[in-house]
Amino acid sequence: MAVTVKTFASSNEAATALSSDxxxxxxxxxxxxxxxxxxxxxxxxTVVRANDQALTxxxxxxxxxxxxxxxxxxxxxxxxxxAFLHAPARSIGGPAVRNxxxxxxxxFAPNPYGDFAVALLALDAxxxxxxxxxxxxxxxxxxxxxxxxxxxxxxxSVSCTRPASADAFRYRKVxxxxxxxxxxxxLAAHLPISGGRIAGARIALGSMAPTQIRAKAAxxxxxxxxxxxxxxxxxxxxxxxxxxxxxxxxxxxxxxxEIVGVHLRRLLSGQE
Amino acid sequence: MSKTPLQFRHNGRDVAIFVDGxxxxxxxxxxxxxxMTPKFGCGQGxxxxxxxLIDGELHLSCLTLAxxxxxxxxxxxxxxxxxPNLHPLQRAFADAFAAQCGYCTPGMLMAARxxxxxxPSPSRAEVVEAISGNICRCTGYESIINxxxxxxxxxxxx
Numbered sequence: 001m002a003v004t005v006k007t008f009a010s011s012n013e014a015a016t017a018l019s020s021d022x023x024x025x026x027x028x029x030x031x032x033x034x035x036x037x038x039x040x041x042x043x044x045x046t047v048v049r050a051n052d053q054a055l056t057x058x059x060x061x062x063x064x065x066x067x068x069x070x071x072x073x074x075x076x077x078x079x080x081x082x083a084f085l086h087a088p089a090r091s092i093g094g095p096a097v098r099n100x101x102x103x104x105x106x107x108f109a110p111n112p113y114g115d116f117a118v119a120l121l122a123l124d125a126x127x128x129x130x131x132x133x134x135x136x137x138x139x140x141x142x143x144x145x146x147x148x149x150x151x152x153x154x155x156x157s158v159s160c161t162r163p164a165s166a167d168a169f170r171y172r173k174v175x176x177x178x179x180x181x182x183x184x185x186x187l188a189a190h191l192p193i194s195g196g197r198i199a200g201a202r203i204a205l206g207s208m209a210p211t212q213i214r215a216k217a218a219x220x221x222x223x224x225x226x227x228x229x230x231x232x233x234x235x236x237x238x239x240x241x242x243x244x245x246x247x248x249x250x251x252x253x254x255x256x257x258e259i260v261g262v263h264l265r266r267l268l269s270g271q272e
Numbered sequence: 273m274s275k276t277p278l279q280f281r282h283n284g285r286d287v288a289i290f291v292d293g294x295x296x297x298x299x300x301x302x303x304x305x306x307x308m309t310p311k312f313g314c315g316q317g318x319x320x321x322x323x324x325l326i327d328g329e330l331h332l333s334c335l336t337l338a339x340x341x342x343x344x345x346x347x348x349x350x351x352x353x354x355x356p357n358l359h360p361l362q363r364a365f366a367d368a369f370a371a372q373c374g375y376c377t378p379g380m381l382m383a384a385r386x387x388x389x390x391x392p393s394p395s396r397a398e399v400v401e402a403i404s405g406n407i408c409r410c411t412g413y414e415s416i417i418n419x420x421x422x423x424x425x426x427x428x429x430x
Contacts, residue, residue: 002292002293002294002295003293003294004293005276005293005294005337005339007339027337029335030335030336030337030340031317031332031335034296034334034335034336034337035315035316035317035335037294037296038296038315038316038334038335039315039316047293047294047337049337049340074329093317093405094320094383094403094404094405094406095330095383095386095387095401095402095404095405096317096320096323096330096331096332096383096405097317097332097405099329099330099331100317100331100332100335100336179400179401179404180404180405
């Protein structure tokens with residue numbers, strides 16, 4: 001079925017068009033919306049696009065970085081200043097998907113995708129969205145929990161604070177096919193250190209619930225401690241608390257619960 | 273519903289067509305321009321057989337809204353050979369038995385070209401990474417990887 005394509009010069013106009021039409025979807029890189037159209041998704045009758053330069057802007061000069069929603073994973077991989085995000089960007093798709101898929105779109109990617117959003121969740125990112133009545137910043141955790149209701153809003157950018165060191169941010173995607181494949185589970189950990197102890201631990205998981213989630217029991221096990229074997233074991237044994245994984249072709253819910261602690265232990269221990 | 277006029281460069285030649293809203297680039301290339309080299313595989317971004325170059329960058333034509341290539345350059349396998357001569361990558365695929373049923377071959381060749389255009393002497397690991405979005409179900413990846421490495425050697429010494 002043919003759809004109406006509306007292309008706007010500014011994200012403002014695109015956001016207005018998006019918020020006023022329940023059958024409209026925003027087209028970023030195409031890997032989600034074009035797939036839905038190819039599968040005959042009749043809930044989409046309007047496709048909205050914006051050629052706004054602001055959507056493809058990167059500000060990575062200071063401690064706080066901002067990525068326009070239209071930034072592709074290939075672009076992230078080409079930016080030396082974004083080295084801490086290279087592992088999650090590289091874990092997505094093959095080269096063609098990385099040339100197309102965007103940071104903003106990944107926030108809406110359902111399981112077993114959405115790996116970049118796992119990294120952003122561990123980094124406590126902020127999502128700037130524009131609705132029909134103006135823009136606002138939303139904590140990524142809140143955004144992900146309510147993303148089914150966010151389809152009428154346009155994501156403008158995502159911001160997060162750069163980790164203090166390469167060791168403070170860790171990422172691991174478990175896939176059956178390497179180097180490309182859907183996620184069995186995805187893990188990201190941000191472990192800021194203050195006075196030799198972990199302060200503000202964040203552990204984020206993909207494919208362990210309907211959306212990306214934080215493993216708050218594991219975070220509590222790490223908070224205020226040094227990263228020794230006992231602390232890592234405590235975090236690993238607590239990591240399944242609050243998770244609700246599903247069965248899919250890549251793995252069963254049981255399997256995911258069994259292995260998530262093993263992979264968290266390896267991630268925190270610095271093992272390959 | 274009205275059609276949208278669309279102009280772009282297709283293998284170095286200007287083309288002008290009318291597309292329905294939501295038409296993907298693969299359908300535009302095959303059904304409106306008659307270039308049958310990019311194939312339809314999954315329609316989901318999982319197989320890579322519809323791969324084309326847009327402004328020199330590897331893209332999946334089935335996930336590309338046709339209208340987004342207005343004014344841009346689209347290259348497909350159809351434009352790869354030079355007159356009667358096969359491109360070195362095509363010659364290497366033939367010599368290394370890197371095509372059995374041939375359905376993945378157009379996408380493999382475009383992914384390989386995207387790699388060699390940027391990196392004329394890739395390592396084996398870089399070749400594996402470059403074709404990681406392209407699925408082959410019958411030839412086997414080893415002969416494809418060997419063909420790309422052979423072609424890169426040929427280009428490097430040329």
